Amino acid sequence: xxxxxxxxxxxxxxxxxxxxxxFTFYPVVFGTALSLFDYDVxxxxxFVGAAHFRELWTDRYFxxxxxxxxxxxxxxxxxxxxxxxxxLWVRRPLRGIGWFRAAYYLPVVTxxxxxxxxxxxxxxxxxxxxxxxxxLRMIHAPVHWLSDPSLALYAVMAVxxxxxxxxxxxxxxxxxxxxxxxxxxxxxxxxxxAAARLFRVTIPLLRPSILLAxxxxxxxxxxxxxxxxxxxxxxxxxxxxxxxxxxxxxAFNALHLGYAAAVGVVLAAVTIGLSVVNFRLLRQGGLSYx
Amino acid sequence: xxxxxxxxxxxxARRRTAHAAATAAHYAGLGALAIVTAFPFLxxxxxxxxxxGSVFGFPPVLIPRPATLANFAGVWQTMPIGRxxxxxxxxxxxxxxxxxxxxxxxxxxLARMRFPGRDVIFYAIVGSLMLPQHVGLxxxxxxxxxxxxxxxxxxxxxxxxxxxFGIFLLRQAYxxxxxxxxxxxRIDGAGELRLWAQVMLPLVAPALATLAIVxxxxxxxxxxxxxxxxKSPDRYPLAVGLLxxxxxxAHNTRYIAAGAVxxxxxxxxxxxxxxxxxxxxxxxxxxx
Numbered sequence: 001x002x003x004x005x006x007x008x009x010x011x012x013x014x015x016x017x018x019x020x021x022x023f024t025f026y027p028v029v030f031g032t033a034l035s036l037f038d039y040d041v042x043x044x045x046x047f048v049g050a051a052h053f054r055e056l057w058t059d060r061y062f063x064x065x066x067x068x069x070x071x072x073x074x075x076x077x078x079x080x081x082x083x084x085x086x087x088l089w090v091r092r093p094l095r096g097i098g099w100f101r102a103a104y105y106l107p108v109v110t111x112x113x114x115x116x117x118x119x120x121x122x123x124x125x126x127x128x129x130x131x132x133x134x135x136l137r138m139i140h141a142p143v144h145w146l147s148d149p150s151l152a153l154y155a156v157m158a159v160x161x162x163x164x165x166x167x168x169x170x171x172x173x174x175x176x177x178x179x180x181x182x183x184x185x186x187x188x189x190x191x192x193x194a195a196a197r198l199f200r201v202t203i204p205l206l207r208p209s210i211l212l213a214x215x216x217x218x219x220x221x222x223x224x225x226x227x228x229x230x231x232x233x234x235x236x237x238x239x240x241x242x243x244x245x246x247x248x249x250x251a252f253n254a255l256h257l258g259y260a261a262a263v264g265v266v267l268a269a270v271t272i273g274l275s276v277v278n279f280r281l282l283r284q285g286g287l288s289y290x
Numbered sequence: 291x292x293x294x295x296x297x298x299x300x301x302x303a304r305r306r307t308a309h310a311a312a313t314a315a316h317y318a319g320l321g322a323l324a325i326v327t328a329f330p331f332l333x334x335x336x337x338x339x340x341x342x343g344s345v346f347g348f349p350p351v352l353i354p355r356p357a358t359l360a361n362f363a364g365v366w367q368t369m370p371i372g373r374x375x376x377x378x379x380x381x382x383x384x385x386x387x388x389x390x391x392x393x394x395x396x397x398x399x400l401a402r403m404r405f406p407g408r409d410v411i412f413y414a415i416v417g418s419l420m421l422p423q424h425v426g427l428x429x430x431x432x433x434x435x436x437x438x439x440x441x442x443x444x445x446x447x448x449x450x451x452x453x454x455f456g457i458f459l460l461r462q463a464y465x466x467x468x469x470x471x472x473x474x475x476r477i478d479g480a481g482e483l484r485l486w487a488q489v490m491l492p493l494v495a496p497a498l499a500t501l502a503i504v505x506x507x508x509x510x511x512x513x514x515x516x517x518x519x520x521k522s523p524d525r526y527p528l529a530v531g532l533l534x535x536x537x538x539x540a541h542n543t544r545y546i547a548a549g550a551v552x553x554x555x556x557x558x559x560x561x562x563x564x565x566x567x568x569x570x571x572x573x574x575x576x577x578x
Contacts, residue, residue: 015452017452020415020454023426023448024423028422031427034429041435090320100320102565104323106327109507109511109557109561111511111528113533114550116533257432264427
């Protein structure tokens with residue numbers, strides 16, 4: 001009887017485990033190992049040891065991509081700060097607040113392709129962004145947002161910000177709702193002003209959400225690709241070329257699958273390192289803070 | 291001190307005015323941001339309804355006169371948007387159906403059965419979230435080649451079917467079903483499969499609905515993987531197809547705008563209609 005029930009349990013699990021095994025565990029484990037091989041899909045893999053990593057060390061495009069990916073992390077604090085302020089704003093039970101929340105969430109459910117095309121037009125030399133800024137006299141001549149190598153990466157960052165704000169707002173709203181109101185009420189009774197309540201009570205209690213959201217956001221920022229693929233193609237002159245983009249090009253255009261895997265392993269190492277730092281910095285707080 | 295009572299109403303009035311001013315400022319801030327996030331969509335819609343011109347040119351047109359659906363007819367007739375839409379519907383439909391089935395199956399024993407290795411399996415599934423998935427992308431393409439699935443719809447939806455979020459969500463839903471319901475069904479002589487299909491499954495319908503909505507946007511908008519694994523344009527979903535068309539017909543931005551509206555509209559409709567489930571999906575996903 002027990003054996004039959006166990007068998008039934010494994011059968012229930014079979015489809016999920018088989019698919020996870022084939023499409024998650026196997027490719028991640030062997031993909032990591034692939035970084036030690038030369039592989040072009042056609043001929044069998046050839047072991048090369050750490051040669052790919054030595055090659056990366058002297059590869060100009062790798063360093064450009066790594067630098068751009070790290071610069072892109074600047075989007076994380078901006079995104080988190082914006083989302084926290086926004087969550088505090090839309091927390092107030094004002095009339096029609098649901099519509100505002102929906103408006104902020106609209107970019108989140110939109111396809112990156114649509115968002116990218118939209119912003120490519122908005123950023124155009126004769127697009128809406130230049131029109132508005134010219135009318136407000138904030139600029140004197142149209143700016144080449146996506147075709148100026150010193151601006152393009154930041155222009156793309158603004159799109160990531162625009163698209164992600166609503167998502168993190170929802171995470172922080174849930175975090176704020178999880179804080180029992182007694183803490184803020186007690187602080188108010190003790191004579192704490194609005195600012196003191198915010199910085200000494202609410203924000204420390206929100207730290208688990210900040211940890212979660214900033215980790216998710218940093219992982220996403222390091223893997224940024226679709227924004228560039230749609231808007232700039234990695235250019236101009238590699239100014240928006242990221243590690244993920246390099247991995248993609250090496251794997252699916254150049255068919256250097258082993259070399260691409262090595263880029264992927266570096267990207268994974270950076271991601272894990274950053275997550276550990278983030279966790280160390282933000283571990284404390286939450287309800288256990290008091 | 292003596293003047294205090296007399297001045298109190300004035301002070302209260304002043305405070306009320308200050309409060310009203312603060313609320314107005316609050317609305318102004320909310321409105322300004324809403325313009326930044328929502329305005330590009332209105333402008334996209336306006337462009338798709340224009341009879342002449344393009345997305346460029348000053349000043350921008352917000353209310354097209356005359357408004358026309360010609361661009362929608364045009365993009366439908368002269369470009370394979372209809373084909374892309376069908377592909378997207380098929381991939382999204384299969385993806386949702388299989389994800390729901392797999393999650394509903396796998397969540398059940400993890401929540402309600404005792405068997406050797408259960409906890410290990412559960413932690414392995416949840417722990418897979420921490421794996422660097424992007425490294426797997428490369429070998430998934432090789433796997434699809436080996437299975438002769440490159441350039442098929444199945445290659446697009448299969449890797450996403452075993453959803454860790456879905457399995458976790460369903461496990462939580464099965465966990466809260468009272469034991470008495472299970473016991474009663476067992477006394478009636480129901481076997482494992484019947485118990486699951488006829489008693490348990492209906493009780494986790496709300497969790498399945500949440501999962502379906504989350505997966506709907508994920509499959510509908512998915513771009514990178516179909517881009518990698520599909521080779522012929524007549525199998526492209528809208529996301530890949532739209533970018534392809536925008537490259538081919540860069541000058542005809544009104545048609546591309548109409549295509550973008552067609553692609554975005556279903557997601558916005560689902561979102562506005564089912565906002566509550568949607569937001570619950572994210573919060574649950576975040577808490578996991």
